Amino acid sequence: KLGMTVKKDDNFGEWYSEVVVHSEMIEYYDISGCYILRPQAMSIWETLQAFFDPEIKKMGIKNAYFPLFVTENVLQKEKDHIEGFAPEVAWVTKSGKSDLEVPIAIRPTSETVMYPYFAKWIRGHRDLPLKLNQWCNVVRWEFSNPTPFIRSREFLWQEGHTAFATKEEADQEVLEILELYRRVYEEYLAVPVIKGRKSELEKFAGGLYTTSVEAFIPHTGRGIQGATSHCLGQNFAKMFQINFEDDKGEKGMVWQNSWAYSSRTIGVMVMVHGDDKGLVLPPKVASVQVMVIPVPYKDADTTAIKAACESTVKELNTAAVRADLDTRENYSPGWKYSHWEMKGIPLRIEIGPRDLEKSQVRLVRRDTGAKVDVPMTELVEKVQKILLSIQENLFNTAKEKRDACIEKVHTWDEFTTALNNKKLIFAPWCDEKEVEEDAKARTKGDHGAAKTLCSPLDQPEITEGTVCFASGKPAKKWTYWGRSY
Numbered sequence: 001k002l003g004m005t006v007k008k009d010d011n012f013g014e015w016y017s018e019v020v021v022h023s024e025m026i027e028y029y030d031i032s033g034c035y036i037l038r039p040q041a042m043s044i045w046e047t048l049q050a051f052f053d054p055e056i057k058k059m060g061i062k063n064a065y066f067p068l069f070v071t072e073n074v075l076q077k078e079k080d081h082i083e084g085f086a087p088e089v090a091w092v093t094k095s096g097k098s099d100l101e102v103p104i105a106i107r108p109t110s111e112t113v114m115y116p117y118f119a120k121w122i123r124g125h126r127d128l129p130l131k132l133n134q135w136c137n138v139v140r141w142e143f144s145n146p147t148p149f150i151r152s153r154e155f156l157w158q159e160g161h162t163a164f165a166t167k168e169e170a171d172q173e174v175l176e177i178l179e180l181y182r183r184v185y186e187e188y189l190a191v192p193v194i195k196g197r198k199s200e201l202e203k204f205a206g207g208l209y210t211t212s213v214e215a216f217i218p219h220t221g222r223g224i225q226g227a228t229s230h231c232l233g234q235n236f237a238k239m240f241q242i243n244f245e246d247d248k249g250e251k252g253m254v255w256q257n258s259w260a261y262s263s264r265t266i267g268v269m270v271m272v273h274g275d276d277k278g279l280v281l282p283p284k285v286a287s288v289q290v291m292v293i294p295v296p297y298k299d300a301d302t303t304a305i306k307a308a309c310e311s312t313v314k315e316l317n318t319a320a321v322r323a324d325l326d327t328r329e330n331y332s333p334g335w336k337y338s339h340w341e342m343k344g345i346p347l348r349i350e351i352g353p354r355d356l357e358k359s360q361v362r363l364v365r366r367d368t369g370a371k372v373d374v375p376m377t378e379l380v381e382k383v384q385k386i387l388l389s390i391q392e393n394l395f396n397t398a399k400e401k402r403d404a405c406i407e408k409v410h411t412w413d414e415f416t417t418a419l420n421n422k423k424l425i426f427a428p429w430c431d432e433k434e435v436e437e438d439a440k441a442r443t444k445g446d447h448g449a450a451k452t453l454c455s456p457l458d459q460p461e462i463t464e465g466t467v468c469f470a471s472g473k474p475a476k477k478w479t480y481w482g483r484s485y
């Protein structure tokens with residue numbers, strides 16, 4: 001494989017596409033907007049799932065699996081839930097040569113698939129809370145620029161759908177799930193995110209309120225929704241007649257939530273940490289954390305070197321460090337260094353004749369390129385420490401870069417200047433829908449309009465007399481604004 005040919009600063013879109021392909025995470029497919037997830041990508045997906053699935057089970061959520069297909073009349077059940085989404089719905093209209101009597105939609109999300117059965121299963125308050133999740137794929141036939149992991153016509157996600165007797169229980173779960181999403185990004189993918197609430201314009205129209213974790217890509221100056229946790233209120237309970245007899249014998253409608261993260265998480269990680277050598281994997285999601293490479297010298301004892309590599313891998317694997325070796329003779333050490341750097345392996349170990357003599361190995365970090373010689377007797381402890389340090393350094397570096405992009409503004413002019421400087425804008429806002437619509441209209445351009453990303457749950461104080469940057473009305477919230485994916 002050739003090396004990287006595009007630089008991250010020169011052409012971000014082409015750089016990204018090259019990274020995901022050359023790191024062997026993605027293979028492009030012959031249907032636009034569809035991508036093959038190769039093992040490196042799938043192993044990251046599985047690692048995140050291995051964290052998230054037990055966590056939601058601890059919360060009493062059970063996995064189920066609902067059909068991929070939904071009938072037209074059920075899908076159209078509620079216009080404002082589907083409003084504007086209709087063009088994205090993919091339909092099955094034939095089987096073999098014959099047309100289907102009634103076209104069948106492929107799920108773009110599963111509210112309308114699940115909720116008729118929620119109505120059937122929920123009768124009394126003892127049937128509550130009902131808390132289900134499914135790990136599945138969904139299809140949204142989008143036309144705006146398809147991007148591996150970030151925007152694809154089919155993607156993997158988990159979708160949680162829960163029903164409670166009281167709003168308080170629903171409100172609490174929304175935030176518990178949002179905290180898990182923060183951990184997925186910050187503790188595993190080493191990507192800093194902001195927890196916040198979506199505006200009335202940006203929220204899920206079918207719900208009561210939407211919370212999200214928002215990431216930011218400094219290179220493009222665009223925000224990206226990382227994951228989302230909605231409180232649906234009783235909107236869907238009304239639509240689907242999901243009610244129950246409470247302990248006083250009265251009929252009440254349930255309070256519902258729905259929440260999801262998707263394979264988009266992987267793309268955000270690539271965009272944030274990748275560099276001009278290719279992918280950079282945070283150790284916690286790296287299927288191989290350490291690659292051991294023999295450095296044979298012309299008359300050196302290659303057998304002894306290879307044996308040292310094998311015992312190093314063995315020792316690391318015994319200590320639960322995911323290590324592998326590359327002893328292929330038809331590739332030079334130099335070729336292997338750039339190959340495994342391209343693949344984002346966090347740590348490389350080089351073992352040559354000099355290292356053998358001194359009973360040491362050379363460790364090379366993928367994040368900083370730093371090299372350090374370590375006695376073989378201290379191998380495991382040093383490798384474990386360095387892997388932790390790489391995980392932390394990736395997060396801290398990403399957080400510093402993201403924070404450096406944040407610009408606090410107070411006026412419209414400051415806002416447009418910051419927007420054109422690719423900033424993540426923090427502004428006092430009157431929280432009025434028309435003002436957001438107006439700001440969107442005024443910032444339309446070939447880079448896309450500015451929009452609200454979220455109002456952070458952690459709200460700074462609004463000092464007396466602070467006015468909205470756009471309308472001049474009294475400010476109600478500090479809100480992040482920017483262009484987005």
Ligand SMILES: O=C1CCCN[C@@H]1CCCn1cnc2cc(F)c(F)cc2c1=O
Nearest residue numbers: 082085088089108109159204258259260
């Ligand atoms: O975002 C979530 C969390 C998991 C469950 N769903 C909610 C809301 C999804 C919002 N949404 C998002 N996209 C959609 C695309 C469609 F084609 C369509 F018919 C419906 C939708 C749609 O409802």
Ligand SMILES: [Mg+2]
Nearest residue numbers: 085088140142
């Ligand atoms: Mg969409």
